[in-house]
Amino acid sequence: MKVAHLYHKLAHQPASKNPAIYHGGAQKVACQIALSMREYTEKVFFFSEDDDTTAIVQMFNQEGILHRQLKFRSNPFKWLSVIINMRAMVRHEQIDVLHCHSRLTLFSAYIVSILTRTKLIYTVHSVYHDKWLTRFFFGRNIIAISLQVKNNLIDYFLIKKNRISLIYNGVSTPKVSQNEISAINTLYELEPNIPVVVLVGKLVKAKGFDYFINGVPDVLKEHPSLKVLILGEGCFRSSLELLVKNLNLNSSVIFCGNQVDPRPFMQRAVCLCSPSLQEGFGCAILEAMFLETPVIATNVGVAPEVILNGENGILIPTQNSQAISKALLQILHNPTNSKNMAKQARQSVEKKFALKQMLLEYKDYYDKLN
Numbered sequence: 001m002k003v004a005h006l007y008h009k010l011a012h013q014p015a016s017k018n019p020a021i022y023h024g025g026a027q028k029v030a031c032q033i034a035l036s037m038r039e040y041t042e043k044v045f046f047f048s049e050d051d052d053t054t055a056i057v058q059m060f061n062q063e064g065i066l067h068r069q070l071k072f073r074s075n076p077f078k079w080l081s082v083i084i085n086m087r088a089m090v091r092h093e094q095i096d097v098l099h100c101h102s103r104l105t106l107f108s109a110y111i112v113s114i115l116t117r118t119k120l121i122y123t124v125h126s127v128y129h130d131k132w133l134t135r136f137f138f139g140r141n142i143i144a145i146s147l148q149v150k151n152n153l154i155d156y157f158l159i160k161k162n163r164i165s166l167i168y169n170g171v172s173t174p175k176v177s178q179n180e181i182s183a184i185n186t187l188y189e190l191e192p193n194i195p196v197v198v199l200v201g202k203l204v205k206a207k208g209f210d211y212f213i214n215g216v217p218d219v220l221k222e223h224p225s226l227k228v229l230i231l232g233e234g235c236f237r238s239s240l241e242l243l244v245k246n247l248n249l250n251s252s253v254i255f256c257g258n259q260v261d262p263r264p265f266m267q268r269a270v271c272l273c274s275p276s277l278q279e280g281f282g283c284a285i286l287e288a289m290f291l292e293t294p295v296i297a298t299n300v301g302v303a304p305e306v307i308l309n310g311e312n313g314i315l316i317p318t319q320n321s322q323a324i325s326k327a328l329l330q331i332l333h334n335p336t337n338s339k340n341m342a343k344q345a346r347q348s349v350e351k352k353f354a355l356k357q358m359l360l361e362y363k364d365y366y367d368k369l370n
Contacts, residue, residue, distance in 0.1 A: 003097040004045035006105035008072040025283035026125035030101035036359040106286035109139040126280030170358030173290040180264040198269040200284040203234030208275035215325035289345035312345040
């Protein structure tokens with residue numbers, strides 16, 4: 001079996017100017033699936049807009065993934081050329097399965113799958129409340145990465161339950177060395193005993209980082225040495241920086257930009273906070289839990305499926321700065337309880353969200369493909 005995975009844009013470019021490999025969690029998971037399928041399939045391809053200057057394509061070349069560039073975003077009136085080019089690639093390479101991971105690639109892949117009688121899979125990585133008509137291009141083989149995504153497909157897109165399979169994203173995150181943690185302390189001039197909170201994600205409105213920042217002043221009243229490290233880039237960064245400035249938080253909040261590996265930051269932190277307004281999944285939450293870093297998360301994405309409030313993490317409502325500050329103070333005031341909570345968190349993730357489990361479920365899915 002030859003499989004081609006599709007995602008319109010995987011990485012920042014060029015790699016020399018931007019250290020982060022992936023744009024986000026969905027891109028990372030799509031690549032993990034592609035890499036894992038190498039041992040089960042004859043050849044694995046990846047179709048995306050990325051070029052040879054990106055770290056992800058360079059990694060593909062090293063790992064034996066055959067990358068093919070397609071300009072999905074080039075022009076909405078040039079879909080015909082995308083379909084023609086993809087059809088030629090599918091026929092030339094004799095590809096058996098097109099596995100889509102983003103809606104922007106779905107229309108062209110759906111048409112090509114019909115023209116070439118190729119099987120189509122669509123893994124849905126997010127919750128959507130727009131473009132309802134895209135439901136007609138989902139195909140028969142649909143995978144949801146969380147119950148929230150599955151329910152969105154059923155309630156909004158009116159997809160029948162029997163067309164949707166649930167395969168959770170998986171994580172495997174080894175602990176980092178003390179040297180890596182010390183390097184963060186040195187780079188950001190942090191004393192080893194200073195409490196640090198980490199936020200990870202694209203700097204966009206949906207991540208809710210502004211609600212977290214608005215809650216920081218209440219925490220600083222009791223813990224003035226607290227530092228907040230925000231990992232990521234995005235169109236909302238200037239607004240967040242202005243908010244930090246207006247609240248006089250410049251000495252407490254640090255924008256760290258995109259990072260190749262957020263694990264040392266998570267390991268250094270007293271907690272990871274995910275104040276998202278909307279999530280399809282939330283890989284950073286599971287990675288932090290796997291590292292035994294306490295987690296505060298809003299009740300979206302996979303969080304309500306894995307976090308038992310107060311036992312292995314803290315769940316809070318969305319758009320609520322007061323709830324964020326209260327939860328953070330709970331973590332800071334009770335370090336022993338927080339550590340016990342974090343140990344239980346790792347056990348929860350290992351039981352249900354192990355990377356090995358995800359990969360086995362995808363293998364079974366491929367074997368039973370319609």
